[in-house]
Amino acid sequence: MFEELRAIQRRFGYLPADQLYDLSAKLKIPVNQIHSVASFYPHFNLAPPPKFDVRVCADMSCHLRGACELREGLKQAFQGAPETEISIRDASCFGRCDAAPVISVNDTIYSGLTPEQGMGMVRAATSGQPLPPVLREHNRQALSTDPYRGAGEYLGVRYLLESQDFSGAIAILKASGLKGLGGAGFPTGLKWEIVRNAPGQKYIVCNADESEPGTIKDRFIMEHMPHLVIEGMILAGLVTGAKTGIIYIRHEYDEPKEVLQREIDRCYANGVLGPQVFGSQSPFNLSIFVSPGGYICGEESALLEALEGRRAEPRNKPPFPGTNGLYNMPTVINNVETFTFAAAILLRGVDWYKSQGRNGMAGLKFVGISGDVERPGVFEVPMGISYSELIYRYARGVSGNRRLLAFAPSGPSSGYLPAEMVNLALDFNAVAAAGSMVGSGAVVVCAEGRCMLDMALNAVRFFRNESCGKCVPCRVGSQKLVSLLTNWTIGRSSASDRQTLEDLFQATRMASICGLGQIMHAPIASVIKHFPDVIEEHLGRRQCSAGVCFRGQA
Ligand SMILES: Cc1cc2nc3c(=O)[nH]c(=O)nc-3n(C[C@H](O)[C@H](O)[C@H](O)COP(=O)(O)O)c2cc1C
Ligand code: SF4
Numbered sequence: 001m002f003e004e005l006r007a008i009q010r011r012f013g014y015l016p017a018d019q020l021y022d023l024s025a026k027l028k029i030p031v032n033q034i035h036s037v038a039s040f041y042p043h044f045n046l047a048p049p050p051k052f053d054v055r056v057c058a059d060m061s062c063h064l065r066g067a068c069e070l071r072e073g074l075k076q077a078f079q080g081a082p083e084t085e086i087s088i089r090d091a092s093c094f095g096r097c098d099a100a101p102v103i104s105v106n107d108t109i110y111s112g113l114t115p116e117q118g119m120g121m122v123r124a125a126t127s128g129q130p131l132p133p134v135l136r137e138h139n140r141q142a143l144s145t146d147p148y149r150g151a152g153e154y155l156g157v158r159y160l161l162e163s164q165d166f167s168g169a170i171a172i173l174k175a176s177g178l179k180g181l182g183g184a185g186f187p188t189g190l191k192w193e194i195v196r197n198a199p200g201q202k203y204i205v206c207n208a209d210e211s212e213p214g215t216i217k218d219r220f221i222m223e224h225m226p227h228l229v230i231e232g233m234i235l236a237g238l239v240t241g242a243k244t245g246i247i248y249i250r251h252e253y254d255e256p257k258e259v260l261q262r263e264i265d266r267c268y269a270n271g272v273l274g275p276q277v278f279g280s281q282s283p284f285n286l287s288i289f290v291s292p293g294g295y296i297c298g299e300e301s302a303l304l305e306a307l308e309g310r311r312a313e314p315r316n317k318p319p320f321p322g323t324n325g326l327y328n329m330p331t332v333i334n335n336v337e338t339f340t341f342a343a344a345i346l347l348r349g350v351d352w353y354k355s356q357g358r359n360g361m362a363g364l365k366f367v368g369i370s371g372d373v374e375r376p377g378v379f380e381v382p383m384g385i386s387y388s389e390l391i392y393r394y395a396r397g398v399s400g401n402r403r404l405l406a407f408a409p410s411g412p413s414s415g416y417l418p419a420e421m422v423n424l425a426l427d428f429n430a431v432a433a434a435g436s437m438v439g440s441g442a443v444v445v446c447a448e449g450r451c452m453l454d455m456a457l458n459a460v461r462f463f464r465n466e467s468c469g470k471c472v473p474c475r476v477g478s479q480k481l482v483s484l485l486t487n488w489t490i491g492r493s494s495a496s497d498r499q500t501l502e503d504l505f506q507a508t509r510m511a512s513i514c515g516l517g518q519i520m521h522a523p524i525a526s527v528i529k530h531f532p533d534v535i536e537e538h539l540g541r542r543q544c545s546a547g548v549c550f551r552g553q554a
């Protein structure tokens with residue numbers, strides 16, 4: 001259905017009602033079902049869009065790098081312009097947090113613009129000039145993870161086909177201790193084993209949805225090592241007996257998609273993919289599915305719903321995808337980085353992997369660093385190094401020679417940790433013991449002078465905006481949380497607010513269906529814990545020493 005909807009949108013710029021009725025007749029699907037799917041995804045327009053649809057990313061890294069000024073400047077510049085001509089609105093993270101602030105104009109994404117440049121570009125476009133081309137720079141780096149140094153030879157697949165030792169491959173993954181790198185950290189060897197032992201037709205799905213603010217490492221990996229992502233998926237197919245793989249990629253990732261598609265084509269041409277992988281009796285076919293959009297699509301069961309052509313609403317669990325995944329069949333669903341390391345480990349062995357870590361930790365990690373740093377970007381680093389090393393060595397320190405105030409180890413989901421904890425190691429257990437998480441490795445840095453209440457509100461607002469609305473605690477609770485925190489930033493609070501917050505934390509954590517609702521309290525809970533003075537000055541003295549709050553109307 002998505003391809004049909006996309007074709008209509010390409011033709012008309014939106015989805016006219018009569019076209020949806022025609023599609024309903026053609027596909028023999030009730031029109032209300034088609035409408036319910038089309039209206040769920042941000043990528044589809046149900047009304048004609050304005051001539052210039054300008055969207056400014058409002059999330060953490062862009063918020064720290066001038067997005068508010070850019071958006072307000074644009075709004076002022078085009079005040080009074082007809083709605084059919086231009087709309088300027090907020091958007092969620094575009095996955096280019098290392099080049100913030102980021103805007104999109106008619107779905108073309110521009111990054112790293114000053115407010116003046118952004119306004120100049122939109123002004124020029126509205127006065128009839130063509131939008132500028134997007135410059136793509138690809139400085140491909142040599143990476144320690146890549147055994148082939150850039151050109152996939154798929155030796156791991158060859159060796160596994162020769163040895164046919166599929167249980168041995170699972171044992172290697174287990175011994176390496178590789179955990180899922182999409183956020184939840186489930187042991188990879190165990191996941192593959194569950195699927196191997198489950199009966200029926202099986203699937204391998206790569207989660208390349210990457211939509212959480214600050215998370216940019218999968219894009220980097222796909223662009224640098226598409227062959228290892230693909231090799232990891234083929235290996236998972238051989239080990240589990242799955243014959244079909246799907247890479248689920250966010251629709252803003254045109255470049256990684258092109259890189260992956262070129263590599264997939266090369267694999268088919270060379271017999272690495274297809275009915276007989278390397279001439280063996282084992283088939284493996286691989287395709288790319290472009291997401292119709294939304295952060296919730298990254299939640300594994302929501303992603304499977306989207307693949308099946310429905311609204312991306314998470315399923316109740318258990319059962320889990322390992323036994324009841326795509327089309328209710330056993331499914332390995334792993335993150336891009338997890339497949340990459342699985343391939344590297346199966347080729348180079350457990351000792352190699354373990355030797356890459358520091359301070360007792362195994363392996364390497366790809367970490368995205370954005371926000372208030374001199375050199376934002378994605379870095380391949382040993383597990384076990386400190387966040388201090390990440391921020392001061394890899395990202396060259398806090399920008400503008402400011403002091404560090406706080407950092408989020410993994411975007412909004414991890415909450416914020418104070419500068420005093422910057423020597424914490426990049427270690428799943430250590431960070432969990434500190435009340436946060438390594439998660440997907442999306443470090444967002446806040447310099448002195450930032451208001452941590454404002455940063456918490458920004459992160460909670462992201463969760464509110466991206467809640468799919470399926471369950472009440474998350475749908476209603478996220479809105480309530482945003483209203484309460486917004487009130488705190490404009491001087492409205494009441495004695496019962498703290499208790500209300502506690503009740504909301506508990507209700508959303510315990511009664512939400514998926515991780516989004518269960519974690520949405522993290523940003524504000526962490527600020528209450530680590531920055532009590534900030535809360536006190538806002539609630540007690542109605543002051544914001546950062547000068548960010550109390551500008552709006554109470
Ligand atoms: C709201 C939400 C969004 C998520 N987004 C992603 C994502 O973009 N990419 C990803 O790999 N995992 C994401 N996850 C985690 C997946 O549900 C799942 O745990 C992961 O894909 C499993 O792969 P792994 O074991 O390799 O980490 C998300 C989870 C939640 C709750
Ligand atoms: S917790 Fe939120 S995002 Fe998850 S299913 Fe419920 S409403 Fe949807």
Ligand code: FES
Pocket residue numbers: 057058059060061062063092093094095096097100102213214
């Ligand atoms: S692109 Fe703006 S936060 Fe990611």
